[in-house]
Amino acid sequence: MKAAVVLFSVPILGAAMSASSPSRTRAPEVPVCLDRIAQASTSVTYLAQAEASKLLSRAAIQVEWTHGRSCQSGAAIHVHLTVQTPDNLLPGALAFCQPAIRDDIRILYDRVQSTVSPAHEPHLLAYVLVHEIVHILEGEARHSSTGIMKAEWTPEDYAAMASGKLTFTAEDVELVRNGMIDRQASLNAPAHKEHTEPPQSEPAY
Ligand SMILES: [Zn+2]
Structure with a gap:
C-alpha cells in the first residue's frame, strides 16, 4: 500500500467506527504478533490495534494480538515495525508483505510517522x-x-479514514473469507509453508 500524499488534520478514532459489523459465523481468531520498537509508543500501538480489530471485524475477521511464545505458532502473522527506511525501498509505500510466501508484514514506521501528525499516527x-x-x-x-x-x-x-468511512468493498469481504478458508486448510496440512520457494514476486504494499 502506498501513500501518495501527506495530509491534513482531522479527528481520530471517531464514533463512525461503530458501523455495522457482520454477524455471520465466527471464523477462528487470527493470531497477530506486533513488534515493539522504541519509536512507536505503547499508546500508539494499543490504539492502532484496537481500531484495526474493529475494522477487521467488519469483514468478519477476528484477530488476537499476541506476543511471546504464541508468536511461534504457524498460524501467527508477524508484523515488524521498522525505521530508517532507505529512500529507494518501495518509494511511497508505508508497508509491504509477500502474501502466499510468508506471513510477515513490514511496516515502514518512519514513513507512517512522516505521513501524518503524531495525533493521527494510531x-x-x-x-x-x-x-x-x-x-x-x-x-x-x-x-x-x-x-x-x-x-x-x-x-x-x-479524510475518509478519519471519519471512519473508508471501508472494505463487498469483493474484499468475499475474497478474504475465501482466503481464510484456504489458509486454514493450508495450516492444517502437514507441510505448511515448510518448502516454499524463495520470493519470486514483487512484494505487495
Ligand atoms: Zn496493498
Whole structure:
C-alpha cells in the first residue's frame, strides 16, 4: 500500500467506527504478533490495534494480538515495525508483505510517522495494519479500486479514514473469507509453508 500524499488534520478514532459489523459465523481468531520498537509508543500501538480489530471485524475477521511464545505458532502473522527506511525501498509505500510466501508484514514506521501528525499516527497505523493483514489472509497481492484495499490512498481516502468511512468493498469481504478458508486448510496440512520457494514476486504494499 502506498501513500501518495501527506495530509491534513482531522479527528481520530471517531464514533463512525461503530458501523455495522457482520454477524455471520465466527471464523477462528487470527493470531497477530506486533513488534515493539522504541519509536512507536505503547499508546500508539494499543490504539492502532484496537481500531484495526474493529475494522477487521467488519469483514468478519477476528484477530488476537499476541506476543511471546504464541508468536511461534504457524498460524501467527508477524508484523515488524521498522525505521530508517532507505529512500529507494518501495518509494511511497508505508508497508509491504509477500502474501502466499510468508506471513510477515513490514511496516515502514518512519514513513507512517512522516505521513501524518503524531495525533493521527494510531489511526493511520490501524489502516496500514488492516490493509496488510488482509493481503496475508487473502493470500495474494490484489487491490481494489476503492476503500481500505486500494493500492494507493489519496487525500480523500485519508479524510475518509478519519471519519471512519473508508471501508472494505463487498469483493474484499468475499475474497478474504475465501482466503481464510484456504489458509486454514493450508495450516492444517502437514507441510505448511515448510518448502516454499524463495520470493519470486514483487512484494505487495
Ligand atoms: Zn496493498
